[in-house]
Amino acid sequence: PRHYALIPAAGVGARMAADGPKQYLTVGGKPMLRHALEAFLASDRIAHTYIVVSPADGQIDAVVPPGLDGVTVLRCGGATRMESVQNALHALRAQVRDGDSILVHDAARPGLTPELIARLIDGVAGDPAGGLLALPVVDTVKRAAGGQVATVPRDGLWLAQTPQMFSYALLRRALDAATDASAVTDDASAVEALGLSPRLVPGDPRNLKVTLPADVRIAEMYLAQPTT
Numbered sequence: 001p002r003h004y005a006l007i008p009a010a011g012v013g014a015r016m017a018a019d020g021p022k023q024y025l026t027v028g029g030k031p032m033l034r035h036a037l038e039a040f041l042a043s044d045r046i047a048h049t050y051i052v053v054s055p056a057d058g059q060i061d062a063v064v065p066p067g068l069d070g071v072t073v074l075r076c077g078g079a080t081r082m083e084s085v086q087n088a089l090h091a092l093r094a095q096v097r098d099g100d101s102i103l104v105h106d107a108a109r110p111g112l113t114p115e116l117i118a119r120l121i122d123g124v125a126g127d128p129a130g131g132l133l134a135l136p137v138v139d140t141v142k143r144a145a146g147g148q149v150a151t152v153p154r155d156g157l158w159l160a161q162t163p164q165m166f167s168y169a170l171l172r173r174a175l176d177a178a179t180d181a182s183a184v185t186d187d188a189s190a191v192e193a194l195g196l197s198p199r200l201v202p203g204d205p206r207n208l209k210v211t212l213p214a215d216v217r218i219a220e221m222y223l224a225q226p227t228t
């Protein structure tokens with residue numbers, strides 16, 4: 001079975017509140033999406049990379065020139081991340097087999113490396129439930145509900161990263177079964193809702209998701225460091 005990468009890049013970046021979608025923000029000299037793409041292109045484990053953008057996207061050709069080897073742009077992004085991934089999976093039904101693996105990775109995580117891609121693939125090691133990069137929670141966590149504040153033991157708590165890797169058939173089944181698209185903020189949550197337990201593979205803090213303006217500076221600091 002082959003491994004394919006899928007980068008959802010059809011968001012608007014509302015929380016970043018920049019001039020345009022955050023995947024096109026320059027971070028460390030390149031658009032964030034380009035960093036994510038180059039990690040997959042540099043990996044010898046990935047058969048092909050797909051990027052899903054909004055049908056209205058006018059910037060993708062400047063960042064991913066048509067004809068660039070190893071990558072295909074799909075212009076079928078949807079209103080939510082889940083819909084974008086679903087539409088892309090549907091568009092790939094003739095190219096990808098049920099038993100192939102899809103690694104779904106946020107365009108807004110420029111710190112991905114070929115080493116992390118290999119760590120995920122080796123860590124999941126064919127587990128039928130798939131898996132994801134994740135980091136153990138190090139902070140003390142509080143839950144505030146109904147006027148009551150409580151400390152949630154951080155033991156066993158992890159922060160989900162991407163890539164998240166599942167067989168094509170499982171990911172399609174999980175997303176098609178999900179009822180609330182806005183609740184599916186990552187692909188693993190849809191798989192968990194089927195009663196499966198995706199594997200947690202230790203990720204890296206440098207693979208952070210750039211969500212708020214301050215995250216850009218942190219990502220730039222990491223990108224400026226030598227890797228390893």
Ligand code: CTP
Pocket residue numbers: 008009010011012013014015016022023052077078079080081082084085105106107108209210211
């Ligand atoms: N994404 C997508 N289609 C959507 C929404 C999000 O492909 N309709 C992608 C984003 O482009 C991003 C990834 O999913 O690469 C993670 O989403 P997020 O960080 O939430 O990005 P945005 O949705 O763009 O940001 P915000 O939620 O602040 O608007």
Ligand code: MG
Pocket residue numbers: 011081
């Ligand atoms: Mg979003």
